[in-house]
Amino acid sequence: MKTALEHIIILFSGDSGDGMQLTGTQFSDTSARMGNDIATFPDYPSEIRAPSGSVYGVSGFQVHIGAKEIYTPGDQPDVLVAMNPAALKVKLPLLKKGATIILNDDAFDRSGFKKAGYGETSLEAIEELKDFKLIHAPITSQTERALENLDLDNKSKRRCKNFYALGLCYFIFSRDPSLTKAWIREKFEGKDALVNANIAALEAGYHFGETIEAAIAIYQIPEAPLEKGRYRQINGNTGIAWGLMQAAEASGLDLFVGSYPITPATDILQELSKHGEFGVQTFQAEDEIAAICAAIGASFAGALAATTTSGPGLALKSEALNLAVMLELPLVVVNVQRGGPSTGLPTKTEQADLLQVFYGRNGESPLIVLAASRPGDTFAMAFEAARLSLQHMTPVVLLSDGFIANGSEPWRIPDLTEGYRHISTNMAQTPKEGYRPYNRNLQLVRPWAIPGTEAMQHRIGGLEKDFDTGDVSYDPENHEKMVEVRAKKVCLVSSNIPQQLVEGKAHGQLLVISWGGTYGAVRTAVKRLQEEGYEISLAHLTYLNPFPKNLGQLITNFRQVIIPELNKGQLLRIINAQFHCKAKGYHKVQGQPFTISELITVFRDELILQEHER
Amino acid sequence: MKDNSPKLSAKDFATDQAVRWCPGCGDYAILNSVKKVLATLGKRKEDVVFVSGIGCSSRFPYYVDTYGMHSIHGRAVAIATGTKIHNPALSVWAITGDGDGLAIGGNHFIHAVRRNININILIFNNEIYGLTKGQYSPTSKRGQRTKTSPMGTLEKPFNPAMLALGAGATFFARTTASDPKHLQEILLRAEAHCGTSVVEIYQNCVIFNDEAFEAFLGKENRDDHTVLLEQDKPLVFGKGLDKAVQWASHELLVGTDVDHAVIHDEQNLNLSFSLAGMETVKPLGVFRCVKEPEYAAGMNSTFATKSKKRVSELLHSGSTWEIS
Numbered sequence: 001m002k003t004a005l006e007h008i009i010i011l012f013s014g015d016s017g018d019g020m021q022l023t024g025t026q027f028s029d030t031s032a033r034m035g036n037d038i039a040t041f042p043d044y045p046s047e048i049r050a051p052s053g054s055v056y057g058v059s060g061f062q063v064h065i066g067a068k069e070i071y072t073p074g075d076q077p078d079v080l081v082a083m084n085p086a087a088l089k090v091k092l093p094l095l096k097k098g099a100t101i102i103l104n105d106d107a108f109d110r111s112g113f114k115k116a117g118y119g120e121t122s123l124e125a126i127e128e129l130k131d132f133k134l135i136h137a138p139i140t141s142q143t144e145r146a147l148e149n150l151d152l153d154n155k156s157k158r159r160c161k162n163f164y165a166l167g168l169c170y171f172i173f174s175r176d177p178s179l180t181k182a183w184i185r186e187k188f189e190g191k192d193a194l195v196n197a198n199i200a201a202l203e204a205g206y207h208f209g210e211t212i213e214a215a216i217a218i219y220q221i222p223e224a225p226l227e228k229g230r231y232r233q234i235n236g237n238t239g240i241a242w243g244l245m246q247a248a249e250a251s252g253l254d255l256f257v258g259s260y261p262i263t264p265a266t267d268i269l270q271e272l273s274k275h276g277e278f279g280v281q282t283f284q285a286e287d288e289i290a291a292i293c294a295a296i297g298a299s300f301a302g303a304l305a306a307t308t309t310s311g312p313g314l315a316l317k318s319e320a321l322n323l324a325v326m327l328e329l330p331l332v333v334v335n336v337q338r339g340g341p342s343t344g345l346p347t348k349t350e351q352a353d354l355l356q357v358f359y360g361r362n363g364e365s366p367l368i369v370l371a372a373s374r375p376g377d378t379f380a381m382a383f384e385a386a387r388l389s390l391q392h393m394t395p396v397v398l399l400s401d402g403f404i405a406n407g408s409e410p411w412r413i414p415d416l417t418e419g420y421r422h423i424s425t426n427m428a429q430t431p432k433e434g435y436r437p438y439n440r441n442l443q444l445v446r447p448w449a450i451p452g453t454e455a456m457q458h459r460i461g462g463l464e465k466d467f468d469t470g471d472v473s474y475d476p477e478n479h480e481k482m483v484e485v486r487a488k489k490v491c492l493v494s495s496n497i498p499q500q501l502v503e504g505k506a507h508g509q510l511l512v513i514s515w516g517g518t519y520g521a522v523r524t525a526v527k528r529l530q531e532e533g534y535e536i537s538l539a540h541l542t543y544l545n546p547f548p549k550n551l552g553q554l555i556t557n558f559r560q561v562i563i564p565e566l567n568k569g570q571l572l573r574i575i576n577a578q579f580h581c582k583a584k585g586y587h588k589v590q591g592q593p594f595t596i597s598e599l600i601t602v603f604r605d606e607l608i609l610q611e612h613e614r
Numbered sequence: 615m616k617d618n619s620p621k622l623s624a625k626d627f628a629t630d631q632a633v634r635w636c637p638g639c640g641d642y643a644i645l646n647s648v649k650k651v652l653a654t655l656g657k658r659k660e661d662v663v664f665v666s667g668i669g670c671s672s673r674f675p676y677y678v679d680t681y682g683m684h685s686i687h688g689r690a691v692a693i694a695t696g697t698k699i700h701n702p703a704l705s706v707w708a709i710t711g712d713g714d715g716l717a718i719g720g721n722h723f724i725h726a727v728r729r730n731i732n733i734n735i736l737i738f739n740n741e742i743y744g745l746t747k748g749q750y751s752p753t754s755k756r757g758q759r760t761k762t763s764p765m766g767t768l769e770k771p772f773n774p775a776m777l778a779l780g781a782g783a784t785f786f787a788r789t790t791a792s793d794p795k796h797l798q799e800i801l802l803r804a805e806a807h808c809g810t811s812v813v814e815i816y817q818n819c820v821i822f823n824d825e826a827f828e829a830f831l832g833k834e835n836r837d838d839h840t841v842l843l844e845q846d847k848p849l850v851f852g853k854g855l856d857k858a859v860q861w862a863s864h865e866l867l868v869g870t871d872v873d874h875a876v877i878h879d880e881q882n883l884n885l886s887f888s889l890a891g892m893e894t895v896k897p898l899g900v901f902r903c904v905k906e907p908e909y910a911a912g913m914n915s916t917f918a919t920k921s922k923k924r925v926s927e928l929l930h931s932g933s934t935w936e937i938s
Binding site for chain 1: 629631658659660661662663665668675676679680681682683684685686689692693694695696697698699700701703704721722725913914916917918922923924925926928929930932933934935936937938
């Protein structure tokens with residue numbers, strides 16, 4: 001008897017060498033293909049292979065699948081797959097009370113408990129487990145047995161155990177294993193031994209589920225009512241790479257990306273490096289500074305230029321970014337934020353680079369700032385970053401974060417002929433009286449003339465320049481004028497971006513303002529409270545500088561504003577300063593995303609407080 | 615490229631900007647030589663890009679009527695790299711100095727050289743920081759008294775030739791602003807070379823490090839303390855052509871056996887290194903010139919400029935599914 005579920009959260013966890021990221025990805029891809037909505041959250045250590053069995057080597061992959069729309073990877077898992085005692089120890093506190101735990105019994109021996117730092121050496125002795133439903137599966141030994149007749153060394157056989165675990169989960173959650181089988185055949189093409197071994201492990205796990213069926217609950221998760229169309233899985237880093245490529249196509253330019261590897265942004269460079277056939281040039285520079293400088297050099301030469309990085313890299317790039325502000329050249333800087341300061345938490349998520357992006361440069365240095373909200377909007381936001389940069393001849397910083405970068409969700413493939421077709425650029429036309437590089441149009445945008453173009457040769461630089469001629473100028477009044485012109489140019493971008501949308505009523509008691517990767521959790525929390533009848537609305541910002549024109553008005557429509565952020569109140573400071581309001585903040589800096597339940601508590605407390613003060 | 619446009623003269627490459635270097639500065643001679651070389655090569659103004667960093671030398675782009683960028687300290691070579699990769703048809707020149715190129719920009723310098731990207735890097739070496747008014751640079755002599763080393767520097771200077779050769783330079787030459795004819799010959803060679811061409815130009819700072827090169831470039835000293843490098847020619851020099859560069863086991867020495875002088879060979883790395891190490895006599899000319907794979911050409915061989923694939927194709931590739 002299968003129990004139908006509206007949604008379920010499953011957390012795969014094991015040693016960082018156990019292949020849990022792969023297992024989680026396969027489970028989510030299959031679920032998406034079966035019509036569920038999904039959201040994923042890979043959470044892995046920065047060590048590539050920490051000592052095996054240790055708690056700091058635990059790698060997790062959380063997936064939330066649903067028969068309705070899913071906005072977050074979920075708060076508390078309903079099911080934990082624990083490949084060893086360390087995984088159990090680390091993940092147990094996260095689980096929902098009464099959750100199901102699938103245990104790889106073979107790893108729960110004396111040595112396994114010891115490596116995980118357990119005082120106990122048996123599952124029965126762990127008091128907390130009494131609150132959970134346990135499914136015991138001898139995953140390692142069963143995998144070895146299933147593969148005993150295959151011509152493969154023992155180490156390779158043991159490495160197939162993640163597919164055994166996956167097979168078992170496929171049975172429990174009524175997933176179709178054929179998609180993963182096809183994937184295995186493609187992945188290990190030409191290596192028959194590995195194809196056979198992985199498929200045999202997957203099937204053995206599935207059959208084990210059938211064998212113990214009578215003793216466990218079996219679930220199904222019906223299809224979600226998603227918008228019609230063709231779908232694919234997408235993660236945030238891939239979305240950004242492809243969005244930049246589409247912007248190049250739409251603007252008729254070639255894409256040049258100068259980058260230096262840095263977690264969690266590296267995948268963007270890796271993805272783009274595959275696409276020379278699309279007119280993409282990737283340059284892996286000797287350092288972060290050279291990466292942005294090469295991009296500036298390419299932009300000068302007429303490319304749609306971009307550089308991709310994370311917080312520490314952005315710090316290194318700041319002087320060159322300022323040069324791009326001064327030169328007024330198009331440049332997209334993608335900052336996939338991670339926990340800071342310094343090296344901080346490289347593989348964890350945070351939103352603490354906002355003030356760096358706004359103010360982390362010498363002098364008065366305004367630029368356009370955008371932020372992606374979820375894996376599914378990265379394509380659109382990267383395209384938008386490039387559009388604004390090209391149309392306003394100024395650098396744009398696009399903020400993403402580790403949560404968006406590595407998370408994935410089903411994405412309806414957009415029709416590129418609508419909304420993504422054409423980006424106009426401000427290429428200089430042959431002037432009657434000589435080309436002047438800083439001769440601005442009504443939007444204060446200067447004309448772009450690229451080397452190779454006759455009669456437009458010119459010199460630009462980091463020194464202050466005369467408003468009219470563009471020549472170097474140290475004139476005091478001219479400098480002030482130029483500072484104001486550069487600021488106004490960025491302000492005028494607000495006429496070229498959409499108005500801020502409000503989810504909920506446009507007036508009321510509490511307005512939640514959020515930005516970036518917290519969208520899913522914030523939106524879900526707000527929606528639940530709206531369903532409970534509270535006067536709460538959400539404005540989730542994707543345009544951070546300049547803000548949408550109607551944001552100030554919106555703020556005044558509510559009695560109180562609250563801004564939840566994964567930092568110590570960075571957008572909060574900007575909003576309060578710019579709109580002279582007294583928004584409150586809610587902050588968390590643990591390298592982990594918000595949970596829906598904590599936000600519901602915070603927002604509800606605030607709503608109740610407002611009610612009392614009325 | 616059009617070929618029916620009238621040939622330009624050196625004067626045609628001047629801009630309307632007043633040149634602001636100190637009177638007597640070696641930079642004037644370099645500027646004039648570069649303009650002459652551009653004219654000699656028949657370059658069109660729009661096909662040439664000068665990128666500079668920060669320092670006295672880095673004002674250079676303002677004075678040449680081509681495309682140009684006066685960028686930030688140390689980064690000219692990195693910026694020039696992006697420009698060249700994106701449009702390999704351009705003639706791209708990075709203008710830098712001993713501080714800009716070898717101190718703050720040292721990392722970019724060695725990596726550009728290693729990649730062998732087809733740009734010309736002109737290092738205006740005056741062994742001092744001029745624009746910040748007289749602090750020691752990475753090429754200042756050990757013990758040199760400057761504003762930041764009143765008791766004399768403790769640092770061993772870079773030997774730019776050794777540095778470039780060590781980084782794998784396919785072209786390295788040394789010349790001097792005090793000999794415009796030689797300078798122009800070298801610049802022509804540098805532009806002709808397909809790869810990173812490094813040209814070290816001794817350039818006298820009249821204000822903060824005057825006569826830095828007097829010991830071997832001064833009128834009285836020059837003949838006996840410099841040797842001109844010419845391919846396949848014996849390394850014989852001196853007022854009476856009575857001195858020769860000779861092998862003594864594994865190192866080069868100055869002797870008098872002119873019949874057994876070393877024959878210069880730009881492709882002999884061992885010889886190039888040994889010449890770079892010579893201190894009492896300074897070799898001038900092309901130390902090394904060899905053909906190796908060039909970076910921008912390699913990059914562009916894997917990159918479609920025409921008949922590009924469409925992104926929609928990519929979005930629909932791999933695993934997709936329909937929801938109806």
